Amino acid sequence: MxxxxxxxxxxxxxGARGQGEAAARMFVSEGAKVAIADIxxxxxxxxxxxxxxxxxxxxxxxxxxTQWAEAVAETERIFGSLSVLMNNxxxxxxxxxxxxxxxxxxxxxxxxxxxVFLGMRAAIPALKKAGGGSIINISSVEGMRGASxxxxxxxxxxxxxxxxxxxxxxxxxxxxxxxxxxxxxxDTPMVRSQGLEGVDMDKLFPGVPLKRAGRPDDVAHxxxxxxxxxxxxxxxxxxxxxxxxxxxxxxxxxxxxxx
Numbered sequence: 001m002x003x004x005x006x007x008x009x010x011x012x013x014x015g016a017r018g019q020g021e022a023a024a025r026m027f028v029s030e031g032a033k034v035a036i037a038d039i040x041x042x043x044x045x046x047x048x049x050x051x052x053x054x055x056x057x058x059x060x061x062x063x064x065x066t067q068w069a070e071a072v073a074e075t076e077r078i079f080g081s082l083s084v085l086m087n088n089x090x091x092x093x094x095x096x097x098x099x100x101x102x103x104x105x106x107x108x109x110x111x112x113x114x115x116v117f118l119g120m121r122a123a124i125p126a127l128k129k130a131g132g133g134s135i136i137n138i139s140s141v142e143g144m145r146g147a148s149x150x151x152x153x154x155x156x157x158x159x160x161x162x163x164x165x166x167x168x169x170x171x172x173x174x175x176x177x178x179x180x181x182x183x184x185x186x187d188t189p190m191v192r193s194q195g196l197e198g199v200d201m202d203k204l205f206p207g208v209p210l211k212r213a214g215r216p217d218d219v220a221h222x223x224x225x226x227x228x229x230x231x232x233x234x235x236x237x238x239x240x241x242x243x244x245x246x247x248x249x250x251x252x253x254x255x256x257x258x259x
Contacts, residue, residue: 003031004228009079009130011035011071013062013119014089016044017189019138022216023086023223028054030224035075037062038089062089062115068122075126082126083133084227087116087160090138097151105152112156113163120167124176132175136226137164138219139180141242157182161238168236177235179226184242186214209244 010027014020015036024034028051037060038044048057056078060071075082090112095104116137127133142150143157164180171178185205205213222241225231240246 003029004224004230005084006031008032008083008227009035009075009081010084010086010227011037011075011082011123012086012088013037013060013115015057016040016047019183019186019216019219020086020088021047022220023088024055025051026217026220026224027084027227030228032084032227033079035071035078037071060089062087062119063110065118065122068118072122072126081130082123083130084136085119085123085127085133086136086138086223086227087119088136088138089115090156092153094149094153095151096149100151105155108152109156109159112153113159116160116163120163120178124171127171127176128174133177134227134231135164135167135171135176135178136223137178137180139164139182139238141182141184141240141246143180144182144238144240144246164238165236172235177226177231179231179234179237179239181219181222181226182238182240182242183219184208184214184240184245186216186219205243205245207245207248208242209247212243214241214243 005027010032012020012024012034015024016038024036027034034055036044036048036055036057039061041059044057048055058071058074060067072082091108093108120135137160139160140157142154143161147154161180164178167178219241222239
């Protein structure tokens with residue numbers, strides 16, 4: 001039975017764990033070749049090795065434009081082309097505007113916002129060469145509203161939303177589709193690193209209409225759709241995957257100091 005991503009070659013940032021790892025595994029299961037990019041070398045190599053010849057690990061700091069050029073070139077060299085870019089790498093940091101240090105704010109912007117810009121810019125020539133493709137930019141529900149204590153994170157994710165729309169306008173003529181994905185509370189190592197190790201994530205968000213936290217596979221399923229030809233008329237759009245939290249106020253309840 002043919003896979004939904006047969007013939008596709010994807011570069012996924014933040015692919016060593018969480019949403020990126022889930023997407024890499026699902027992409028390969030659907031027939032794609034995948035370059036897994038991260039700064040977590042041991043974890044990334046282990047994921048790639050577990051997927052066999054269909055995957056390749058490469059080190060990539062998404063804030064470094066030289067490394068971006070090298071990552072795209074290496075993907076093309078290993079797999080022959082590049083047709084899907086998934087800008088998934090990101091960091092989460094809490095801090096209110098009044099008390100946030102500039103360097104802390106800028107660090108989040110550099111990874112979450114500038115990293116997406118550099119990734120798209122580096123990948124465009126390869127995507128044009130391939131005759132078109134799909135760019136999937138991972139934003140957040142915090143890129144669609146304000147949340148106390150998430151000054152830098154929310155600003156960066158709003159920017160990803162805007163960059164996505166500009167890129168969709170500029171690149172549509174080349175058959176390159178660009179969409180943003182807006183996850184809500186997803187149970188990932190990035191989220192758990194905020195003092196949530198060992199916490200029952202389903203109970204942490206009682207206001208979520210579906211009564212559970214999201215899983216990395218939830219986002220991966222949506223990403224497969226956006227990478228595939230099934231979404232051939234989708235571009236410049238925002239795909240919310242949040243269990244319904246954007247439908248109302250008061251979904252969040254957690255014993256956290258948000259800055």
